Amino acid sequence: MAFGKFLLRGLWSKKARSIGLTLAIAFAVMTVVTLEVTSSGLEQAAAAVITVGKADFTVAQKGTSDLLSSSVDHSELERLRAVPGVKQAIGVLVATERINAANPVFIEIGINPADLAGFGVTVVAGHPFAPTATDQVMLGWRAAANLGLKVGDRFHADGTWNTITGIYSTGNSFGDAAAMFPLPAVQGYNRLPGIVTLAFVKVDPGANVTAVARRVDHELPELTTIRTASQFGRADRNLVYLRAAVTGSTILAVAIGAVIVGNTMLLSLFERTRELGLLRAVGWTRRRVVGLLVGESLVLAIIGAGVGVGLSFGVTAVLERLPALTGILHANYTTGAFIRALATAVAMTILGSLYPSVRAALLVPLRALSYD
Amino acid sequence: MPSGSADAAAGPGGPRPPAVELRDVVKAYDQGFRALDGVDLRIERGEFVAINGPSGCGKSTMLHLVAALDTPTAGAVLVDGSDLRTVADLSAYRRNHVGLVFQLHNLLAHQPVLANVELVMFGTPRNAHERRERALDLLGQVDLAGREHRLPGQLSGGERQRVAIARALANDPELLLADEPTGSLDSVSAGHVLELFQAVHAGGVTVLLVTHDHGIAAAADRIIEMRDGRIVDGAPGGGAADAVPAVGPA
Ligand SMILES: Nc1ncnc2c1ncn2[C@@H]1O[C@H](COP(=O)(O)OP(=O)(O)OP(=O)(O)O)[C@@H](O)[C@H]1O
Ligand SMILES: [Mg+2]
Numbered sequence: 001m002a003f004g005k006f007l008l009r010g011l012w013s014k015k016a017r018s019i020g021l022t023l024a025i026a027f028a029v030m031t032v033v034t035l036e037v038t039s040s041g042l043e044q045a046a047a048a049v050i051t052v053g054k055a056d057f058t059v060a061q062k063g064t065s066d067l068l069s070s071s072v073d074h075s076e077l078e079r080l081r082a083v084p085g086v087k088q089a090i091g092v093l094v095a096t097e098r099i100n101a102a103n104p105v106f107i108e109i110g111i112n113p114a115d116l117a118g119f120g121v122t123v124v125a126g127h128p129f130a131p132t133a134t135d136q137v138m139l140g141w142r143a144a145a146n147l148g149l150k151v152g153d154r155f156h157a158d159g160t161w162n163t164i165t166g167i168y169s170t171g172n173s174f175g176d177a178a179a180m181f182p183l184p185a186v187q188g189y190n191r192l193p194g195i196v197t198l199a200f201v202k203v204d205p206g207a208n209v210t211a212v213a214r215r216v217d218h219e220l221p222e223l224t225t226i227r228t229a230s231q232f233g234r235a236d237r238n239l240v241y242l243r244a245a246v247t248g249s250t251i252l253a254v255a256i257g258a259v260i261v262g263n264t265m266l267l268s269l270f271e272r273t274r275e276l277g278l279l280r281a282v283g284w285t286r287r288r289v290v291g292l293l294v295g296e297s298l299v300l301a302i303i304g305a306g307v308g309v310g311l312s313f314g315v316t317a318v319l320e321r322l323p324a325l326t327g328i329l330h331a332n333y334t335t336g337a338f339i340r341a342l343a344t345a346v347a348m349t350i351l352g353s354l355y356p357s358v359r360a361a362l363l364v365p366l367r368a369l370s371y372d
Numbered sequence: 373m374p375s376g377s378a379d380a381a382a383g384p385g386g387p388r389p390p391a392v393e394l395r396d397v398v399k400a401y402d403q404g405f406r407a408l409d410g411v412d413l414r415i416e417r418g419e420f421v422a423i424n425g426p427s428g429c430g431k432s433t434m435l436h437l438v439a440a441l442d443t444p445t446a447g448a449v450l451v452d453g454s455d456l457r458t459v460a461d462l463s464a465y466r467r468n469h470v471g472l473v474f475q476l477h478n479l480l481a482h483q484p485v486l487a488n489v490e491l492v493m494f495g496t497p498r499n500a501h502e503r504r505e506r507a508l509d510l511l512g513q514v515d516l517a518g519r520e521h522r523l524p525g526q527l528s529g530g531e532r533q534r535v536a537i538a539r540a541l542a543n544d545p546e547l548l549l550a551d552e553p554t555g556s557l558d559s560v561s562a563g564h565v566l567e568l569f570q571a572v573h574a575g576g577v578t579v580l581l582v583t584h585d586h587g588i589a590a591a592a593d594r595i596i597e598m599r600d601g602r603i604v605d606g607a608p609g610g611g612a613a614d615a616v617p618a619v620g621p622a
Contacts, residue, residue, distance in 0.1 A: 006494075288495060
C-alpha cells in the first residue's frame with residue numbers, strides 16, 4: 001500500500017474532523033479570493049479610464065486621491081504639448097453621474113469633437129455633437145443598448161436633457177458603456193472651466209515612449225504619467241488604500257484560518273496520542289509522523305482551496321446583485337486569484353499544523369501507549 | 373542489528389554477544405521509586421525467555437527498556453553487544469531489529485488488517501507491492517487469510533493478537549518482544565498465540581515474553597521471576613535473590 005493511501009484512509013475515517021477543517025480552510029480562501037477578485041474588479045474599472053483613449057501614455061495630476069479628481073489646466077496642457085517627442089495631447093474631462101439604479105457611476109467624457117478620431121472614437125450611427133453645444137450627446141453603443149436609446153432620442157444627463165446626435169464605438173468595453181459630451185458643456189456643468197482630468201498623449205513616430213514619459217515627469221513635476229493599469233496607483237491613492245486593505249484582510253484571514261487549523265489539530269492530537277505513539281513504537285521516525293500530519297493537512301488544504309473558490313463564485317454573484325453594489329462591483333477572476341487561493345490554503349495549513357506537528361513529533365511513544 | 377559501537381567483548385570473529393544484556397539496570401521514577409532496582413540479565417541468541425512476576429514488579433518496564441521505548445536511570449541495556457545509548461537511530465532499531473506485541477491497543481482501529489501489518493514497512497526498502505505481498509504472506513501464516521480487509525473491530529481478541537504478531541514479524545526482527553500478549557484472551561486463543569511464538573522461536577528468533585500465565589511461561593526455555601524491581605530467579609549465576617522467597621524454576 002502506498003503511504004498516500006494510508007494517509008487518505010486516515011482522513012476518511014475521521015470525516016467530521018476532516019470536513020470541519022476543510023470548511024475552515026474554504027471559508028478563509030473564500031474571503032481572500034472574494035476580496036481579491038472584487039477589489040481587482042474595482043481597480044480594473046477605475047484603470048479602464050486610461051485605456052479608453054488610444055494613447056501611448058496618460059497624464060494626470062500627481063497625488064490625487066482618485067484619478068477622477070485629477071485636475072490639469074490649460075497652461076499645463078500647453079506645456080505638455082511643447083515637450084519634445086509629444087505629438088499630440090488630447091485633454092478630456094471625465095465625470096461620473098448616477099443615471100439610475102443599474103448605472104450608479106455612469107461615466108461622462110467631455111471631449112472636443114475634433115479630437116474624437118485621435119482618441120480612437122468611431123461614430124457608428126448619426127454624427128458627432130457640435131463643439132460648443134450644451135444639449136447634445138453621443139452614447140457608446142453599449143450604453144445605448146443598456147439604456148435602450150438610439151440616435152434622435154433624448155437622454156437626461158450632465159444637468160439637462162440632451163439630444164443623442166450619434167452612437168460611437170471605442171473598441172473598449174468601458175468606453176463603450178459611457179457617454180461623450182462637448183468638452184465645454186461638461187466643464188460648465190462641473191464648474192471646472194478650462195480644466196481637464198486627463199491628457200492622452202501620443203508620441204512622435206519612432207520616439208521612445210518611456211523616454212518621452214520620463215521627460216514629461218521631469219519637466220512637469222506636478223503631473224504624473226501612467227503607462228499601464230498597474231501604474232495606476234501613482235495617480236490614485238484610493239486604490240493604494242484599497243490594496244492595503246485587501247492585503248491586511250488576507251493576512252488576517254490566513255491568521256484566523258491557521259489558528260482554527262492549529263486548534264483542531266491540537267485537539268485531535270489528544271485523541272490520536274495512542275495512534276501516533278503506536279506508530280512511533282513500531283519504528284516510525286519523527287519525520288514520518290510529521291509527514292503524515294502535514295500531508296493530511298495539505299490534502300485538506302487543496303480540497304479547501306477548491307471549495308473556497310466555488311463559494312467565492314457564489315458570494316460574488318450575490319454581491320454583484322446587491323442594489324448598493326450593482327454596476328460598481330465587477331468580479332475579475334484571474335489565474336492569479338486561483339494561485340492566491342491555493343497559496344492562502346497552503347500557507348494557512350502549514351502555519352497551523354506547525355506547532356501540533358512538533359508536539360506530535362516530540363510525543364514519547366511510551367506515554368502514548370499507556371494513554372487511556 | 374543496532375548500529376552503535378559494539379561492546380569490547382564482541383570483537384570480530386569472537387563469540388557472538390548475547391542477544392540482550394542488562395547490566396545493573398535501575399529505573400527510578402519521580403519520587404525515587406525504583407521500578408527496576410539493579411537488574412542483571414543475559415539472554416542468548418535464539419532463546420525463548422518468559423518473564424513472570426506479580427503485578428507492578430517491573431516486567432513491562434524492563435521490556436520497554438529493551439525496546440528502546442524508555443531509557444534506564446542507571447546501568448546499560450545492550451542488544452547484540454551494542455549499548456542502546458550509542459545507537460543513533462532508535463526508530464530504525466525499533467523498526468528493523470525488534471518486533472513488538474502489546475497486550476491491548478496494538479492496532480489502528482480505522483485501518484484494515486492489511487494496512488495495520490503494512491504500516492511497519494514504510495521507510496524500508498520494500499515497495500508498495502512487496503509490502504502488500506509480505507503482509508498477505510504473514511497473515512496467511514497466522515491463519516488470517518481472507519480477513520485482511522476487515523477492520524480490527526471486526527476481529528476477535530485472539531485474531532487481533534495474531535495480526536499484531538504478523539506485524540511484529542514483518543521486518544524480519546531478530547528479537548520479538550511481547551508484553552502479556554495473551555492477557556486478554558481465553559485459554560484456547562491463548563494456546564493458538566503461544567503456538568505462533570513457538571514457531572517464530574523455532575525460526576531462530578530470540579523471544580522475550582512477559583506473562584502472568586504460568587502455562588504460557590512453561591513453554592519457554594527459561595523463566596525469569598521478578599519481585600519488586602529485581603530478578604529473583606532465572607538470572608545468570610543463580611539469580612540475584614536476596615530475602616524474597618524464590619519460585620521454583622519451571
Ligand atoms: N510513569 C511512571 N511513573 C511512576 N511510576 C511508574 C510509572 N510507570 C510505572 N510505574 C511503576 O513502576 C512499577 C512497575 O511497573 P510495570 O508496568 O513495569 O509493572 P508490571 O510488572 O508490568 O505490572 P503488570 O503485570 O501489572 O503489567 C509499578 O509499581 C508502577 O506503578
Ligand atoms: Mg505490565
